[in-house]
Amino acid sequence: MDDDRDAAGQAVYEIGGQQYDLTTPGYSEAVARAHAMQQRPRCMCMPGGVETYVARLSGGYVVKRMPDTGDQHAPSCPHFEVAADASGLGALLGTAIREDPVTGLTALKLDFSLSRSPQRLASRDTSVRALATAPSCPRLSLRGLLLYLWEQAGLTRWQPSFAGKRSWATVRRRLLQAAGNKIVGGRPLLDRLFVPEPFSVEQREALGRRRAAFWAMAAPNSAGSGQRLLLIGELKEIVPARCGFKAIVKQVPDQAFVIDEHLYGRISRCLQPEISLWNAGDDIRMMSIATFSIGASGVPTIVELALAPATREWIPINDAFEQHLVERLVAERRSFLKIARINPRGRGLITSATLLDCPDSPSNLLVDVNADQPFNPDATQELKPDRKWIWHVAEGPMAALPQRQGASVRHG
Incomplete structure (x- = not known):
């Protein structure tokens, strides 16, 4: 299976x-x-x-x-x-994210563009800015959209039986299902979302034909206008090209995505924390989301890019400390829900994960990494004292996790 x-x-x-x-x-x-x-x-x-x-x-x-x-x-x-405020999602509900229980559709407002024109391409300078600062208006950033879809797809949830079964095919299927009821600008998100199929040498030609057919909608018209598409995939590398740079996505190894020097410079500056974590070891996956356009030659060019590191199990993390926590949870065969910071609210102490297998003991796991300031209990006052476990990184190794209690769903 x-x-x-x-x-x-x-x-x-x-x-x-x-x-x-x-x-x-x-x-x-x-x-x-x-x-x-x-x-x-x-x-x-x-x-x-x-x-x-x-x-x-x-x-x-x-x-x-x-x-x-x-x-x-x-x-x-x-x-x-978890409560929407835990991930910063609360500030977006009802504004950037509007769910209609009658139709089952969710309308999204984005702080980046999925259309293009010569004027917009010449004047807009928004690539990767979403990771430099939190959005000042209630709209989903590029990175926020990635993590929102990840959460909606159930990819932030983990239980021991998932081990060895979360392939890219599973990730892709879940993302497409999660996007199935999302609307952007009055149009289905699926019309713009390209999540590549698992690559196979034997199926290379068929994959290429299906990819080209989907990308055709983004081809420029005679006036230079057209659409932008969204790409979600695992970034393999960004390397120099003959002119500028190119990004290689693991699931699309036979087609490079062009990155110009200006965008590359901003990626290097604004995404340095994510890149540093990625460079630190081979056990980090780099999830990427990008808007891209198709040139007259049929070559895709990235316009905006955001990155989000993840563990080998495709669980999003923010830093090496969260990586250590998640890896320990997986190794100890725990069931948990990782909190994705969809709408970051600064560097305050927030819940990193919630245990799902010990409902009657501390279940909210927090990581205190700020060694420059003493821990402020008020920072977690919204959590009940008996429902939180905190790892104070400056004080030493992680303490034992709360014990598993064999949670089960209660009926009736």
């Missing part, structure tokens, strides 16, 4: 007075009826249940959590999500 799944079958829903899970005969029909009758299934992970809704996606139906209710579900429930 080349897949990892969130054990979505654990979720039990009350629909029309009866309880169903994914394996219950008649589940699909019950969900379809709920959608037709505009009923709200209740997820029974907590006593009394938590309201959800049914969305129609790709010709089928899926039960989704109501906006901003993830923290009301049990930690072991597939619908569980």
Whole structure:
């Protein structure tokens, strides 16, 4: 099996007075009826249940959590999500991210452009700026969009049974599913999103044909205008080219992406922390998201770029300390939810991960890396004292993690 799944079958829903899970005969029909009758299934992970809704996606139906209710579900429930403020997402909900439970669609507002014109290309200087400073308006940055889709795809969640099963094919499938109900500028995000298929030498020609067909929509017209596409892939390297530089994406090794010298200079300056972490070892994956255009010659040119380091399991991290924490969690076979900093709020102390296998003991894991200032307990006052575990890096090695308690979903 080349897949990892969130054990979505654990979720039990009350629909029309009866309880169903994914394996219950008649589940699909019950969900379809709920959608037709505009009923709200209740997820029974907590006593009394938590309201959800049914969305129609790709010709089928899926039960989704109501906006901003993830923290009301049990930690072991597939619908569980930490409070939106933990990742900075709270400031974007209702503005940059607007979810409609009636249609099941989520409208996104971005702080970068997916259109191009000669004037815009000549005047706009926004590449990689999203990583230099947090956005000043309620819109998703390029990096924010990457991490938001990662979270929506369930790729920030980990449990021991996923080991060895999270391939690029799985990552790609999940990202495309997550993007399936997203709208940008009134158009489906999938119309602009290029997530390359796993590369195969034997399938190289077929892959190239499908890629060219998708990229054709971004070809410039006679006036020089056109569309930009979004690329999500694992960056292999950025190396000098005959003129300027080129980026090589692991999943598209047979097609380089052009980077001009000006953009390369800003990448080197603004993305130095991410690049330094990437250079420190071979066990870091570099997730990349970029807007790119297609020139008259058919060659892709990157316009804006953002990077986000991840572990071998595709779990996003911010620094070497979070890398150490995540690697230990994986090695000790823990179930956890990594907090992606979708909308960074500076360098304050925030939750790095939440344990999902010990609901009755400290479950919020924080990393205090600021050795220049004494630890301020007020920085975590929003967390209950008995629900947080903190690694003070300046004081020495990481302490033992809270003990696993064999969490299970509660029904009814």
